[in-house]
Structure formats: structure tokens, C-alpha cells
Amino acid sequence: MMADHGGGSTEAGGGPVPHIPVLLQEVLDSLKPSDGKIILDGTFGAGGYSMALVSRGADVIALDRDPTAIAAGQAVVGEAGGKLSLHHAQFSDLARFAPEEGLDGVVLDIGVSSMQIDEAERGFSFQKNGPLDMRMAADGVSAADVVNRAKVGDLIRIFSFLGEEKQAGRIARAIEKRRESDPFVTTRDLAGLIEIVTPRKATDKIHPATRVFQALRVFVNDELGELAQALFAAERVLKPGGILTVVTFHSLEDRIVKRFFQDRAGKASGSRHMPMVAVRAATFEPQGRGMVGASEAEAAENPRARSAKLRAGIRTTAPAERADFSIFDLPDLASLEKFGG
Template identity: 45%
Template sequence: MAADARSPLDTAADGHVPVMMGEVLESLAPRAGGLYVDGTFGGGGYTRAILAAAHCGVRAIDRDPDAVARGVALADALAGHEGERRLEILQGPFGTLSDLLHDAGVSAVDGIVFDLGVSSFQLDEAERGFSFRADGPLDMRMGRDGPSAADVVNHVSEAELADIFYHYGEERKARRVASAIVAARGESPITTTAQLAAIIRRVVPGDRSGIDPATRSFQGLRIHVNDELAQIEQAIAQSLDLLAPGGRLVVVSFHSLEDRIIKRAMQGATGRVPGPSRHAPGAMTSASARPEFSLLTSRAVRPTQDEARRNPRSRSARLRALERHAPAARPVVPAPEYRS
């Protein structure tokens, strides 16, 4: 069913700009009667596009209560517009994908899409504490539960802070940043994004890239607070199990840590791993095994120059996709003839 200008499926309805929308739809290839998962609902851009592309169903997942509220409103509006419910919202981390779908009565799906990282809504709402562009409470929790970013910077040891900034933020001055934070919190608690950004800028010099010196440390802190990398690993592994024959997995990531996990998981699923030694036990078996999946993208797909110009947040995006093979038809073996 095509979406008209008044349809809830209008992807420009709320001003949210989904990244690489055309490439995502081409890779996912929604079809009528299919069931799809938007594992990171956020602003609902992908969900709207999938539902508009084919008369199919979507189960959308998000752990952010604000995103869930937006999703419920969209599901209700869509049901009122079309007279049926094609969209269901499931609340929880996407790393619990299997459990969430199982509880919703779903055991297999025709496609899954993830848009990793922080949504535009979270970045634009100062009170969520994800960005230093506007001062706000130092929170960063996507699900609004568990320790906040303020809890971490005020109570975690200097060594652990340095590890967070180095491993998750890829900040080369991680020890210097951690030392500055510990010194500052000794005078007074660090409670706002502006406070933390100012501390980091004092010890991390700017460079010719034009990237704010606080960017990498903020990324590392956010990833730690939300356990993002473990969530991604769990979600991809579960997605591979959930895809029906012919089903597709599409993932858009935004930095090398995410993309590395996606690339490794997809290469493993499609058998693109270094071959074993021919002298190794079982080498012949593993070498002849036919993988269940095939890559749809031989390398990461990047946004077009036009999109990167129109939507600066898309510049670092990378898309990877794979497909589960349909089962091969088994040859018919004639029954043996017996003579008396």
C-alpha cells in the first residue's frame, strides 16, 4: 500500500533523517507478507520505510522509553489509518532480541535491520546527556536504568577510566583525560556534559580534523554506560539464528569498533575465514562445508557524497548485509528394487 502525504508512513513526518535509507531498503528488499525487525527503532525512519515499501509486518525494538512511546503512537496511528496492526513495539535492549521476539510469538523473520549508535533524538535532547553541544545532565543511559555517565566519571578508578576512553573511545590521550577527571572530581562532582567536555579540552589539544577534543572520550563513556559492543555481538549472533531461509540482515554502523564486530561476524557466518591447514584434523570436512549465508556486500557500503553533504551525521556510516540461503532441494533417490 503506497503512503500518501497524510500517511503515518511518511518518513519525513517528524523531521528525522534516516541514514542510507535507499541502500537499506535495497539490501533488505521487503516483500508483501514478510515479517521484519527494526532492531533500533529510534525515530522510526526505517520502520516507516519498510512498511511503505511492502504490505508486510514489522516488530520494532528499542530500550529507550521515549522511542517506545513514539513507536506506540506510530503503531496506533497506522492501525487507525489502515484498519489493521502491522507494527508492534517491543521494549528492551536489542541484545535480548531472541527473548523479545519469542515473548511476542515470533520464531523466524524475513529480515532484520540495525542502525547502531545514538539516535538523532537522543543527541538533540540536552537532558539526555549524550552530547556536549548543549549543556545537560551527564546521563547517557539509553534505557534510563543502571549507572549513569556521572556515576562512572565520579566513582570509577583512574585506571578503569583510562581503559574506557582508550578501548571504547580510541582516545590516545586516555591516561591524561582520566587523570584530569580524577583531579577535578576531587574538588567537586562532575555532573554536566559541559563540565566534562571542558575538563577534557584542557588536556587534549585540538587537531586539523576539526573534531572536538571531547568527542572520543564521550563516545567511550557512552559505549561503556550502555554496554554497546556486547549488545551488538549478542544481537548479531541471535539475528543469524532468527533469519528464515532467504532472510536478510542489514547493519549500519558508525565507527570502527562497531564495524569490526559486524565484519567479523558476517565473514564467519559466510565462511570467509582463513582456511585451516590441510594437515589439521577435520580440515577436509570444514573446507567442504557450505555456509548457510552469503554476503550481499563484498565490502562496507558508504553514503553517497550527496547524502553526506545533506546529512553530516551520515558521513561515518557503513552498511553491511548478508542473506540466509534457501535450503537446496534434496535429490529424489529412487527406492531400490528387490527381487524375490
């Protein structure tokens, strides 16, 4: 998963606006980077978080699943003077890159980056026509594979849960009918159909294809599963006092992070009518006042920051718990990947 949800527009002079990570100051305030600290940036992107952490003295281990980000990031590594290492990997595998003594911090910026959106050939956005792809790692099942091969019932489940699309059934059935004679190839192919099936109303704040595109991207890249695994991995490798900071951009991601920190806050089993049977020690304590959002100034400057939410926790001395995915109440979508063969 790639990060740096910065602006991707162009200035009047034609030059690109720099990619500035969302909630950068809030991330720095949370992680408190300083000399001698080792922090893992699980979503390197354009290197915004990583270089800001390095500039404050921290040694940074950065990961990204996107080979394009890895190639472009070599120049950033060179500028870091040995304080940044960059690895091609999914952040669910972050424990493999942690030093034996543990980490002082982990930061995860979840979702698609402005750089990926701005590259039409990646197929993440319907604003620019391109292949219906959406693969962050540039391999595996593409969005076109899902749209053209998945059963209509599976498409409904994907659109309704991962995109929270109320017209999931209508859109899925229209896709099924159209693909029989004319398979979907480009982003405009799909967006155009959705525009016809669910026309935009004057009161709509977003394009009618927005939720379907979100759902496909999340499904193709297993974003929710990756996030859940990364949270458990961070719990295992953070030192006592280490900070886990996560920035999310839609409700499904934020719900997973919120439930993780709630679950890891420690619970006593039993009820007010019965004696306590066992007590679970907290593995994380909340940092600050809970969820932090973008300032009005940042949201005005960068529209993609409007939905950003930061949650953070401080690792305690309690041993890490087992990875129990049931705490997230996620649907089993893994079986859909076969698309009926």
C-alpha cells in the first residue's frame, strides 16, 4: 500500500505541486522522532513521512509494495545519508524488517496515493482514462479481472461492503449484462456504465462511480486484510513505550484501527453480577485524546485530507496477544478471488 496522499494538481505555471503527506505534523507529534530512535514507515510512497522523520534524527526502515515507488525512492535513500533503508514489501510483513531490539515507532498511511491516482496507466481513477487495473504491486488479479469474471452475487458483496454502495445490485447486474458482449477494459468503460445506471443527482457530493472504484481497489489489493495483519505485526515488534500511528482515509479502515486499539486496551472477563474470571493486560494505551483529523487549513489546501483520521497507541510491557481477526468483524471475501475458476 502506498502513501503520501498529497496534492496532485498542477500550478498555473504548469509545474507539479509537491506531494505533501497528509497530517504530517500530527504524525511527527505522535511519533516524536529523535536521535537514536528506529521507526518503520510501512507506506513509503514519495518518502514524505520518511524524510521528515530522518530530518529529526530518527533512523527509518521504509517499505512499499509498489515497485514504482521503490525505484523512484532510491534518490531519497541517497539523500538520507545512511539513515534510511527502503524495501520492496507489503507492510503486513513488517515484522521481518524490525531489528531484534524492536522498534520505537511504526507509521502506516493507508490507501491509494496521489501519485498512483495521477498516473492514468495505473487505472485507479476514472477522472483520467486508463486500463482498469488498480494493482498497487503491479501483479495478481486486476480490477478488470474482477469486473469481467466475478459472479454477480460476488460483485454485489464487494460493492456493498467494501464500497458501501447502496445501488450495488443494480450496478452489478448492469455489469453482468454488458460484459457478455463487450468486456470492460478501461476506467471510463466502467465509470460510463455506472453513470448511466445511477445518474448523478444535483445533491450528490461525489461521482456515482466513486464507491465502486473504492471497493474494487480495496478488494484487488486486499487492503483491509493487509491492515489487520500489519496491526498485529506492529504489536509484536514495538518496544515498550513504542508508538503505533495509523492514518486512514475511509470508514472501513478507521473502524479496523479503532477496534484494534479498543481490543488491545485490556478487558476483564465476567460481569457485574459475577466475580472476575480473568484480566487481559493492555498491550496498547491510547495516545492523546483519540482520533485526530486534518486542520481546516490543511483540508482547504488539500481536499484529500478532509477524510483523514489519525489514531495512535503506546505499546505497554504486556506480551503481544494472538492475531484474532474476529475482532474486526470482516466478511470472508477470500473465496471470491477465484471468480468461479
